[in-house]
Amino acid sequence: MQRSLIIVRHHGAVRRALKDGTVRKPCAVVFRYHPSNRYSFLALLASLETRQGGDDTPILWLDTRTNAETASTLKRWLEAYERLLVAYSFMTPQWPETAREVRALSLLPERNRWVLAAGGPHPSGSPKSVLQAGFDVVCRGDGEPVFPELLRRWTEGTPLHPIPGLYLRTPDGPVYTGPPRRAGLDLVPALPIAHGKYGPIEITRGCPYRCRYCQTPRLKGRRVRHRSLDGIFRAVEAMIQAGRKDIRFISPNAFAYGSPDGRQPNVRALHALLSGLRDRLADTGRIFFGTFPSEVRPDWVRPETVALVARYADNRQLVMGAQSGDRDMLARMERGHTPEDVRKACAVMKTFGIQPIVDFILGLPGESREQMSRSVDFMEELAEEGARIHAHTFMPLPGSPWGARKPEPIADDIRSRLERLISRGKLFGQWKAQARLARLPIP
Secondary structure (H helix, E strand, C coil), X not given: CCCCEEEEEECCEEEEEECCCCECEEEEEEEECCCCCHHHHHHHHHHHCCCCCCCCCCEEEECCCCHHHHHHHHHHHHHHEEEEEEEEECCHHHHHHHHHHHHHHCCCCCHHHEEEEEECHHHHHCHHHHHHCCCCEEECCCCCCCHHHHHHHHHHCCCCCCCCCEEECCCCCCEECCCCCCCCHHHCCCCCHHHCCCCCEECEECCCCCCCCCCHHHHHCCCCEECCHHHHHHHHHHHHHCCCCEECEEECCHHHCCCCCCCCCCHHHHHHHHHHHHHHHCCCCEECCCCCXXXXXXXXXXXXXXXXXXXXXXXXXXXXXXXXXXXXXXXXXXXXXXXXXXXXXXXXXXXXXXXEEEEEEECCCCCCHHHHHHHHHHHXXXXXXXXXXXXXXXXXCCXXXXXXXXXXXXXXXXXXXXXXXXXXXXEECCHHHHHHHHCCCCC
């Protein structure tokens, strides 16, 4: 028997109820979970904890694997709630599948009862195309200054136009509400402790370098912003109290922590950070510094910085971006270092018993077969000295200077050499999948 709706009033607000007596709750936030975006949602949750009196809007986690499952789950939640704010955060590799999912959701009835909001690297770099795919709201840039106000206005039913940093879908086309605000890292907790969620701690945001394939300095700014030691230590102490004793960090360059300009190390600040962490963790916790989800630059790998990792941290690997073995290619991408800097960095790590994990990008715009071959030569050289290679295929990222450029094809002989490195356990990475994605038309 079909369950029809009746209108009821509850505390002065119009609400809907089913004939069986079930009353829908007013609203909920849905986070569309994906392994690649879990840290973004931790930051948004933490931003809610800055609101006076907190926020009691229910948070639902949508962790589904198929479009049909996603649609059926939202349909079920729409039976329980009057309205849903469905939040996505994604990078360019997830965009084709996300666009297909949103098209499937457009077939759900009562589209006016749920709002699709997007943030993260890809929406920030290409907000209009994301709106065209079916999203209602795109947040461009830092989400922490935006999300609490977005949630407040959405729950109240007031216009979103006064919030800077948004692209809004309207019947007359996209509307931009103005430049986004930068988040002060100490204005928001490092982790959403009140929600019982933990993860890596973001210690630095922004990057002063100009790598042409990269979105970070364009979306997060070229001025580095650091979280204070007090803010970091508060989060670590909460993690210890919750029984979480593996501490990891988010940073575009872990060795840049505390640097005023992001171009020269502040060894004193690094020492204060790592020694302070070790004092709090003693011998019962582990510190992972300069590994995923952060990395280090080769020109910052020096005896004084690596010595701190060897002394205080538990990782015996460092992730480092080389990106190319060709000097001219490095100059074209404005990387800011040379192959010799990478060699020196690997030698420094070796003296401290630390293995380099070295990132390379193949198929860069305008990269010749000879330049690609020189990169593989360099990979083989470093692998012989004990490094592991993390290989990528160039993907154009919206908002970066090379966002409209196409990848160069990877020749068969180059592929064969990469496969040999894989067979020897010297190379890993998603370069094959990235090569396929880079050639897909972006919806």
